[in-house]
Amino acid sequence: MKQLRWSDIQQLLKTLQAEGYQVLVPKKNAWGDWFPEEGIPEAWPEDFENYLFPFLRDLVLPSPEPVFEVRNHELCEAHILEFGKIAFFGARACDATALAYTDHFYLERAVRDEHYARRREQLVVITVACTRPCEASFCLTMEAGPWARRGFDVQLYPRRDAPWLAEAGSPIGERLLAPFADTPEQARDQWLQEVLPRFEKLDRSKLRYPLDPETRQYLADRCFACGGCIWLCPTCTCYNERTLPGTQTVVREQDACLLAGYHRMAKGASLRPTMNEMMGFRYECKLGIGSCVGCGRCSVTCIGHAAMEAYLERVR
Amino acid sequence: MKGFVNVPRASRILKNRDEAPDIKTYTLAFEAWHEVQPGQFMELFVEGFWEIPISVAAVEEGAVLLTIARVGKVTGALFRHREGECVGLRGPYGRPWPMEELRGRRVLLVIGGLGLAPVRMVIERLAGPEITLVYGARSPELLLYRYRYPEWQQRGMQVLLTVDRADETWQGPVGVVTTLLNPELVQAHEVALVAGPPIMMKFATKALEEMGLPPDRVYVTLENHMKCGVGLCGHCRIGDKYVCVDGPVFRLDEVRHLETWAAGEVL
Ligand SMILES: Cc1cc2nc3c(=O)[nH]c(=O)nc-3n(C[C@H](O)[C@H](O)[C@H](O)COP(=O)(O)OP(=O)(O)OC[C@H]3O[C@@H](n4cnc5c(N)ncnc54)[C@H](O)[C@@H]3O)c2cc1C
Ligand code: SF4
Numbered sequence: 192m193k194q195l196r197w198s199d200i201q202q203l204l205k206t207l208q209a210e211g212y213q214v215l216v217p218k219k220n221a222w223g224d225w226f227p228e229e230g231i232p233e234a235w236p237e238d239f240e241n242y243l244f245p246f247l248r249d250l251v252l253p254s255p256e257p258v259f260e261v262r263n264h265e266l267c268e269a270h271i272l273e274f275g276k277i278a279f280f281g282a283r284a285c286d287a288t289a290l291a292y293t294d295h296f297y298l299e300r301a302v303r304d305e306h307y308a309r310r311r312e313q314l315v316v317i318t319v320a321c322t323r324p325c326e327a328s329f330c331l332t333m334e335a336g337p338w339a340r341r342g343f344d345v346q347l348y349p350r351r352d353a354p355w356l357a358e359a360g361s362p363i364g365e366r367l368l369a370p371f372a373d374t375p376e377q378a379r380d381q382w383l384q385e386v387l388p389r390f391e392k393l394d395r396s397k398l399r400y401p402l403d404p405e406t407r408q409y410l411a412d413r414c415f416a417c418g419g420c421i422w423l424c425p426t427c428t429c430y431n432e433r434t435l436p437g438t439q440t441v442v443r444e445q446d447a448c449l450l451a452g453y454h455r456m457a458k459g460a461s462l463r464p465t466m467n468e469m470m471g472f473r474y475e476c477k478l479g480i481g482s483c484v485g486c487g488r489c490s491v492t493c494i495g496h497a498a499m500e501a502y503l504e505r506v507r
Numbered sequence: 508m509k510g511f512v513n514v515p516r517a518s519r520i521l522k523n524r525d526e527a528p529d530i531k532t533y534t535l536a537f538e539a540w541h542e543v544q545p546g547q548f549m550e551l552f553v554e555g556f557w558e559i560p561i562s563v564a565a566v567e568e569g570a571v572l573l574t575i576a577r578v579g580k581v582t583g584a585l586f587r588h589r590e591g592e593c594v595g596l597r598g599p600y601g602r603p604w605p606m607e608e609l610r611g612r613r614v615l616l617v618i619g620g621l622g623l624a625p626v627r628m629v630i631e632r633l634a635g636p637e638i639t640l641v642y643g644a645r646s647p648e649l650l651l652y653r654y655r656y657p658e659w660q661q662r663g664m665q666v667l668l669t670v671d672r673a674d675e676t677w678q679g680p681v682g683v684v685t686t687l688l689n690p691e692l693v694q695a696h697e698v699a700l701v702a703g704p705p706i707m708m709k710f711a712t713k714a715l716e717e718m719g720l721p722p723d724r725v726y727v728t729l730e731n732h733m734k735c736g737v738g739l740c741g742h743c744r745i746g747d748k749y750v751c752v753d754g755p756v757f758r759l760d761e762v763r764h765l766e767t768w769a770a771g772e773v774l
């Protein structure tokens with residue numbers, strides 16, 4: 192474990208800048224929305240909870256994204272979309288955990304997705320552990336917060352009147368932290384002791400798939416099939432493919448399993464024709480496979496009462 | 508597998524053959540034709556559209572043969588292509604039929620309609636006295652590959668056919684494919700492969716179980732919405748399985764397990 196004063200953190204970010212990284216940090220706009228912007232902050236923005244959009248996901252999986260093109264009847268790889276070297280400072284634990292999930296999904300299964308890999312290699316993730324829960328989140332229950340267990344290069348633990356704690360999660364992280372002062376590991380236990388009581392921890396065994404039939408129907412009845420939860424979920428990465436109209440470029444773009452078209456096959460046949468079945472399909476992924484990191488975005492955006500919060504209410 | 512998994516290669520249409528109304532078999536140039544195992548599929552791209560999964564019905568030197576029904580946008584666009592024009596291909600993908608387990612065994616093939624395409628390579632390799640094909644289609648003209656039956660029969664394979672609706676040329680039985688099944692026939696075999704439209708597979712697998720074949724001796728090939736074919740796009744997922752990489756061939760007991768927790772119908 193290391194400890195860093197704010198000036199040390201600024202120094203670390205400057206080192207990254209000198210190495211050619213674009214350092215992105217949370218910035219609030221005039222209307223109170225947070226976006227990642229380039230720069231080195233004067234101080235940590237205390238009122239920052241998390242971004243509404245899962246920007247880390249969108250950095251590794253932009254949508255739509257060109258995959259291939261038809262040129263003179265030949266099929267050519269599209270130029271891979273790249274953003275250059277990015278140091279994402281102030282990522283939250285849930286999103287880093289989600290990144291670890293998509294890393295495994297896109298890089299370590301049947302095939303390795305080169306588009307994902309190319310962008311991921313250029314990304315450095317610096318998480319700042321949370322000291323209070325944000326709206327609708329249940330990250331502690333999902334073991335994805337308030338501190339990250341995986342998915343980060345450097346993780347910082349903010350402390351009020353003391354230097355922040357820091358740990359490395361990768362060789363890059365080790366290198367970045369090398370110049371700074373050591374501190375005993377117990378410092379983190381103390382931090383956890385102080386912070387964790389503020390977070391709710393539900394009995395994980397209650398959050399299980401398959402959902403009981405009444406809960407599934409309850410959620411299905413309240414879903415408007417707007418797809419909002421899916422656009423915002425850091426682990427929702429299902430995609431569809433099409434030629435962009437008026438071009439010869441084939442793109443992949445995000446698709447949403449709560450929309451009927453996701454499941455539709457030839458002649459309108461569908462394996463999951465009802466909302467109930469589509470809802471089951473979503474929860475199968477989020478809880479059955481376990482992709483949910485408890486960030487709470489789906490609940491924040493849901494215009495019905497069909498997202499995780501509604502589900503948790505019923506199992507609490 | 509490494510590299511740009513999402514990019515198909517241009518492939519020339521070497522031949523197209525009418526099989527039945529609105530069904531054609533395309534012979535498409537494909538360098539890695541010898542890598543294809545029975546039951547695998549390709550992703551086929553048609554200019555202006557996107558990719559669709561199609562089973563490999565047969566291979567020949569330098570080419571794969573795909574039998575395709577015209578049902579909608581991409582297949583409709585493909586049918587407007589002529590010999591000499593190009594499409595895109597990538598693959599082969601998916602878990603094949605368990606050929607090692609089938610060799611030397613008495614195998615029953617219970618097939619409906621277009622389902623003959625994904626088992627044709629099995630037949631071409633194994634046709635002999637141990638194999639029985641039970642095959643049904645909606646009408647006699649929709650029975651695929653009739654020009655192949657004489658050779659298959661000559662090699663000793665039994666071919667039992669039925670149609671839902673007869674015409675004046677039809678002398679054989681009329682009825683859905685399960686009407687050809689009986690316990691004696693089923694129990695004379697050690698393994699069964701089932702392929703066809705979902706509703707047909709549902710009844711056929713049920714009949715096989717009832718007539719005495721345990722689920723660990725029955726294999727099916729699942730139809731599912733697919734896009735990427737490599738386990739990334741998510742569309743083909745059932746429970747925690749991705750049909751494009753964990754299937755499309757599944758053993759019936761695996762399917763039964765998925766049915767206990769997956770949303771929607773599996774079979
Ligand atoms: C493993 C596998 C093997 C197949 N083998 C064959 C074959 O040998 N011959 C054959 O004719 N058909 C086969 N199909 C079905 C074939 O993929 C569909 O008929 C085709 O996608 C329809 O495309 P369309 O654009 O013409 O239809 P439309 O009705 O216009 O559009 C439906 C769209 O849904 C999407 N889709 C994805 N998966 C499927 C699916 N399984 N069925 C239907 N639509 C799907 C496609 O993007 C398709 O364009 C197979 C499907 C799978 C999953
Ligand atoms: S399902 Fe909801 S709470 Fe879980 S990761 Fe996705 S958006 Fe966050």
Ligand code: FES
Nearest residue numbers: 734736740741751
């Ligand atoms: S078809 Fe894309 S995951 Fe299986």
